[in-house]
Amino acid sequence: MRREAVGHAGLGLFSILMTICFLAPCIVSYNPTCVSGTPFEGPSRTHWLGTNELGQDIWSRLLHGGRNSIAMALAGAAVTTLIGTLIGMAAGYFQGGVDQVLCRLIDILMALPVFPLIILVAVYFSPAVHWLGMLMGALGWGPCARIIRSQSLSLTEWNFVQGARAMGASSGYILTRYLFPFILPLSVAKLVLAVQAYLLMGVGLGFAGLGDSSDLEWGQMLHEAYDSGALAIGCWSLLLAPVTAVVITSLSIALMSYGFENRFDLLRSRNGRRLVVE
Numbered sequence: 001m002r003r004e005a006v007g008h009a010g011l012g013l014f015s016i017l018m019t020i021c022f023l024a025p026c027i028v029s030y031n032p033t034c035v036s037g038t039p040f041e042g043p044s045r046t047h048w049l050g051t052n053e054l055g056q057d058i059w060s061r062l063l064h065g066g067r068n069s070i071a072m073a074l075a076g077a078a079v080t081t082l083i084g085t086l087i088g089m090a091a092g093y094f095q096g097g098v099d100q101v102l103c104r105l106i107d108i109l110m111a112l113p114v115f116p117l118i119i120l121v122a123v124y125f126s127p128a129v130h131w132l133g134m135l136m137g138a139l140g141w142g143p144c145a146r147i148i149r150s151q152s153l154s155l156t157e158w159n160f161v162q163g164a165r166a167m168g169a170s171s172g173y174i175l176t177r178y179l180f181p182f183i184l185p186l187s188v189a190k191l192v193l194a195v196q197a198y199l200l201m202g203v204g205l206g207f208a209g210l211g212d213s214s215d216l217e218w219g220q221m222l223h224e225a226y227d228s229g230a231l232a233i234g235c236w237s238l239l240l241a242p243v244t245a246v247v248i249t250s251l252s253i254a255l256m257s258y259g260f261e262n263r264f265d266l267l268r269s270r271n272g273r274r275l276v277v278e
Helices: 002-022 058-094 096-111 114-125 129-139 142-156 159-166 171-207 218-227 237-259 261-277
Strands: none
Touching (some): 002 237, 058 129, 114 171, 142 171, 159 171, 171 237
8 A cells, every 4th residue: 555655646746747837838927938037037936946048937948848858758658668569469479480570670679779879860850859759769669578578478378368369369359358458557667667768868868959959848958057157156946947857757757656566466467367257
């Protein structure tokens, strides 16, 4: 129960952060790209976190930047989990030549230097944040597919799967009716961890000044804080605001993963009992 309480706390915190960020236009009073004060103002009643070197409101930029950062992480995690689950299930179920081809593809992908490749793409093409997130997901599904394949290999040897095969059930029916209910909790767990990984990766790219500069996100705010010399003049809020947001968001995702681990295992066991009874 304690671990589930931790998971619920993490889910609640992450939901609150997402709600605040995605409702930013209704919450903040200033446009994040418009000058609303003098440069490097300190926190005040009109500017809760102060202003940056251009006089733009930091609080407004923090919430609008959070929308892009979280959306990028969710897009990358969704692509990674979808591709990894499909490839892993296919490799584990069909085995033989299909498994060998897909495993070689997974090995090649896992051997590629993903982060340097993303840096090259970001430097030369400056993609929007959602395209950057999907690119990270398209290049990072190898570990997810490897884990799903191992689980699928084990499930394929279970009696009810072999019995369905012997009765002439189609592969599509077996995959969706018997394997997927067991794979789903594992896929959800990988999705949660992927959101955290791609959030931090996106922040790192933004801090390096890569990607589309017109898309505000937390990494870009960190880059601006470093590049503008805000720390030298004591404008710490320009740095601490995005750092705190990243830490809290990453912590909430970690709490979800930790707290719901038992729930995922319980769901898999319930699915197993239901299929055995049927």
